[in-house]
Amino acid sequence: MPRRTLVDDYPHKMGGHCGSGAMRDLLHWHGLGWDGPPDEGLVFALGGALGLSYLRSSDLVPPLYLVGRGADFEIDLPRRLGAQVQVLTTDDPREGWSWVLDELEAGRPSLVWGDIGELPYLRVQFQMSRHDIVVIGHDEAEGIAFVVDNDRAEVQKVPLDALARARSSKSFPQPTRHCTYRISWPSALPDVAEVAAEAFRQSAAGMRRPSQPGIVDLRTAASGAEGLAAAVQLAADIQTWADLPVDDLETLLFSLSAFIEKAGTGGGLFRRLLADGCADVARLTGDSATAQLAVAASRCAQAWTATARAGIRRDVDIRVRLAGVASAASQLPELELDLVASLEAASSSLTAADR
Structure with a gap:
């Protein structure tokens, strides 16, 4: 029988950045905060990921790239807050999807990378592989995953084949390799x-x-x-x-x-x-x-x-x-x-x- 999962009452808001927006939602869902659920700015600041990288190269389209954060926000923030983090990667799509299913069937959302150019609801031509999205469910009969994204207010229904392409992209800045963050959050946050x-x-x-x-x-x-x-x-x-x-x-x-x-x-x-x-x-x-x-x-x-x-x-x-x-x-x-x-x-x- 086709399986269907959905994390109930997932608290999602649109965000300015995919990583801090996703982490804010995850902290809220886990009931973590100081004087209530943290706002996105606080989540970003506590990640310690401010950075600046600039390059120009004729191999890029466009031939310029600029980013203002470091590479490890999604690891550093939860660890700083007392969580345990595993970063899972594979080139095997079945293995990569099994990690997401493990979380969903346990009633937990799954934080993953996807290429923005392969996510149909974003409607962009530009490809970028390190985009954080949260999968909160799936429906095998319909062939869809339920995805939340900082760029959209509503839960998105993404065809499973499109999600698989987004998670196996080899685009700039690095291959997605079905990257999945498995995070075990603490029961309370440090000072x-x-x-x-x-x-x-x-x-x-x-x-x-x-x-x-x-x-x-x-x-x-x-x-x-x-x-x-x-x-x-x-x-x-x-x-x-x-x-x-x-x-x-x-x-x-x-x-x-x-x-x-x-x-x-x-x-x-x-x-x-x-x-x-x-x-x-x-x-x-x-x-x-x-x-x-x-x-x-x-x-x-x-x-x-x-x-x-x-x-x-x-x-x-x-x-x-x-x-x-x-x-x-x-x-x-x-x-x-x-x-x-x-x-x-x-x-x-x-x-x-x-x-």
Whole structure:
């Protein structure tokens, strides 16, 4: 007899970012929080995954990639909160689907990767493989899975064959390999000040001294950098775009704007989510350094948004738009440096207060 599963009353909200949106929903479903279910910004901030990777390569379409988070948010956040995490990968679709079924038949949602280009409800041409979605059920008779996605308010019915393609993609930035996160959550969360101090310290270190591989492999890039150096290189590169053909320049300006504001960043290249989360930590702890961190993150987010918007003002000549982008981007290195210093100060303040 065909099987059917569905996690009842799964609490889903739309989110700014696939990872933090999914984790917020999962924490809510497990009944975890501090003064109630956490907002998405708090979830992102406590992941300690702030980052910056920039590359240009003729092998990419578009030939530019920019991302403002690190690679291991989905592992680091739950572990920091006291959970146990297994990251399961395989090239065998049956094995990969069996992991999802194990969770569903136990009455639990399953966090997996999918390629956005293979998920029919997103209706996008662009392919990107590291998109977090949560499978909350399936119906073998209909041949569908029930999926929740930060980009859609309603539960999506996804054909099982489409989901299998999304989970076996070999697209940029890396093969999905049926990646499944098996998370055993704790019954209660640790002190938020302790968690935030560690997360802020990790984010600052990842920006100041990047040591772990990021989401993208910069070894194949014609031009690229990570952390604070990425902000410097991006600002410098933009200054060189003036001699490009108009069509190429239009592609770069549009792509830059999309990666900052539209590519699941929550706006301002994840810095707006960070600002919201830091404001929540400051409210929960009363820590003044964290309140200042929220201000620094907000300023950074505003500068990234200004950079994005300057490039897509269609009523303005493209060379004038480029000048506006270059001017806005020139502020980013200093603002990013200030943000890192604020992360370090808030981490130290929270650690001292927790003793």
